[in-house]
Amino acid sequence: MKSPSSLDFLTEALRRLPGIGPKSAQRMAYHLMQHDREGAAMLGRALSQAVDRVQHCAMCNTFTEHDVCETCLDAERNPALLCVVETPGDQLMIEQTLTFKGLYFVLMGRLSPLDGIGPKDIHLDKLISRATDGIVQEVVLATNFTNEGEATAHYISETLKARGLKVSRLARGVPVGGELEYVDAGTIARAMLDRRTT
């Protein structure tokens, strides 16, 4: 049996998706051809369109279809505050808290020397120019509280403080609603050290 070359090409191309091995790719290709050609055509169009249109915002580095994204163009926001996040999803989470009305910079990643992800991969040069525009007064680091996120925050903090900027970090502590019995010891220890006068 010889498989048709279009099907082989599709199976091979599906393997470019992260986390998809040869078996899954073949199952997906068969599924699309057998049961969902409309979906396959739609995905094909979506990919071409995204490749053509999606770029990085010149100011905040997030995905946008314009040179500068809507958030960066929002005149209601405080341009003196710049919040640094790892991903567009993280930015969305912070927006949903309604506690931050400044602007953002999206690293599109985190430092991870073991995976070969260095300062260039998280667009540190772009962040430095953005943060030193003379308008930004404070950079709020909102990378994740994982080892890599913490290391990224530390590296960015040192770099920006050396340029005279005020740099802050989201507070660590016991989560709202958290019962001490179920919170890990490291979090409690940090909350104790960072305890605030009431």
Next chain:
Amino acid sequence: MKSPSSLDFLTEALRRLPGIGPKSAQRMAYHLMQHDREGAAMLGRALSQAVDRVQHCAMCNTFTEHDVCETCLDAERNPALLCVVETPGDQLMIEQTLTFKGLYFVLMGRLSPLDGIGPKDIHLDKLISRATDGIVQEVVLATNFTNEGEATAHYISETLKARGLKVSRLARGVPVGGELEYVDAGTIARAMLDRRTT
């Protein structure tokens, strides 16, 4: 933050892939836009091309880019033998054994009443016309030895025998190299009942 609509469209379209939920779809979309636009463009082309070109073989029902596939057009094969398999992958496995030189019919599925997959979904009408062409003498059922595969084989067997065809089934038994201690009791029981005079 408003996501660009091309990215939303892509994320939504990726969810048409089997087994891909909203989180995976977003991760894939970000990955493609951030790290592999070439892969995204290639997958887009592969999908469009497959939708345009891949069809079902008029004789054996497998995927092909022509009206009739290469296997069905192979004059070296014995047209009196027709082997019924569930998927193109199963056909490939049988081809690799070099034990069968007849033709095939690919169901592209198996009967599964609980999933709403009935005789029409496995192209039973097409199989009946194919098997009753006056040339086919024996239909070899090579569906899987799962509950669904067995039920599919039984249903097809009854249908084709009623039309006067000889129908056979791949033999069950202890696998080659199988040690009895590690083979399940059901397999051994079946091998005992099907024992052959040597």
